[in-house]
Amino acid sequence: MGYIVDFSKWQNRVNYEELSKVCDLAILRVQDGSYVKDGLYEQHAKGCSQFAIPYGVYAFARFTSVKDAEKEAQDFYERANRVKQPLFYVVDVEVESMSDMRAGTNAFIRTLRNLGAKKVGIYIAHHLYHTFCLDLTKADFIWIPRYHLDGKTILKPKFPCDLHQYTERGRIKGIEGYVDLNRLNGKKKLAWFIAE
Template sequence: MGKIIDISHHQGDIDWSKASKEVDLAIIRTQYGTSTIDRKYVQNIEGCKKYNVPFGVYIYVTFKNKTEALAQAKDFYERAKGYNPLFYVVDVEESFGANVQNIVQGTQAFVDYLKDKGVKVGLYTGHHFYKPYKMDTVKNYDFLWVPRYSGTSAQGLKPNYACDLWQYTESGAVTGIKGNVDLNVLNGSKRLSWFTNKNEKDDDTMKFSNETTEAAVRDHIKQTVDKKLIDKSWLEKFDSGTMTVGDYEGLKLIIAQRSK
C-alpha cells in the first residue's frame, strides 16, 4: 500500500509524475473559508487526474455560526463538484471565537448540506478539539479523520477516539514534493477501496514467504514496544494478522522519527 497524503498550496508545485508512484490517495484543500482560495488546488486536481491518483477535497472552515457554515458549505461544494472528487471533507479545528453550541450547529449544518447533495462526507477535527467542542455529537458524516502526531506526546499513542483515518505526522516525505507533507494511515474497518471506489485485487494484510521473515518483523515490533517507542497495540495488531503493508510502512516511519 502506498501513502495517503493531504496537501495544499503550502506544498508548492508538486511533480505528480513522481508523487503518483508513491501516493494511493490524495486529499486536496480547495480553500480556507471562502475568502482564501487555495492557489494550487486546480493544479493538484489536474495532476491527480493525469496520473490516476484517486483524490478527495477538503475545506478548512472559519465559520462562527450556522449561517456562515452553510455559506461556506455551498461555496465549497460548488467549487469542487465539477472535478468529481471521491469525497468532501469539512476541516473543523478552530473556534474563531464562536461558542461550542455554534460550532456544533455549524458543523452539523455543513455535513447535512453536503449529504443532501448525495456525496461522501468526511469530518476532520483536531484531537485536542474533539471532546471540548463536542465534535463527538456531530452525526451523519461517512468517516472521521483525526490528527495525532507521533513524537509530540510522551505516549505516542494512536488517537483516543475511534476514527477511520489517522494523520500521524506533518513531517512526512514524498518523492516529487519539496519539504514536509502530512501522512495518514487507515485506522478503522474501512479499507482503501472504500475511499477510492476501486476494488482491491489483493488483501493488503502482510504476507510472509517463510517463518524467519515473519519472526524478524515481529521481533522488530516487539523491541520497539519494549523500548516504549510505540504502543503495544501495534504488536497485538501484528499477532492478530490484521496489520497491513501500509500500517507497517507507517509504523517504520514512526519508529525512525522516535529513534532520532
C-alpha cells in the same frame, strides 16, 4: 500499500507523475473559510487527475454562524467540483469560530449532502474532540490528527477514527519538502475511500 497524503498550496512543488507511483490517495485543500481559496487546488486536482491519483477534498472551517456554515459549504462544493467531482468531501474543524461548533458543522454537512455530496467526512482536532462535541453520526468517516514531536513515531489517536494523520513532517517521492501523511485506522479499507 502506498501513501495517503493531504496537501495544499504549501506544497507548491509537486511532480504528479512521480507521486502517482507511491500515492494511493490524496486529499486536497480547497479553501480556508469562504474568503481564502487555496491557490493551488485546481493545479493539484488536475495533476492528480492526469496521473490517476484518486483524491478527495477538504475545507478548513471558519464559519461564524449556521448561515455562514451553509455558505461556506456551498462555496466549498462549487470550488471542489471545478476540475471534476472528487471522491469525498471533508469539513476540517480545528478552531472555535462560533460558540456552537456542533450546529455549524451539522449545517455544513447538511448543505454538502443537499448539493449532492455522497461521502462526507469530519476532520477534528485531537485536542478539541471533547470540547466541540461534534455529532459524528452525521459524517461517513472521521479523520483525526495526532503527531509525535519527533515527526516519525506514530502516536495512536485516543478516539475512534477511520483516518489518522500521523505526521506533518512526512517525506514522499514527488513532493518537495514536508507533507502530511495519513494511515487507515478503522474498519474502512482503502477501497471504500477510492470507490466512486
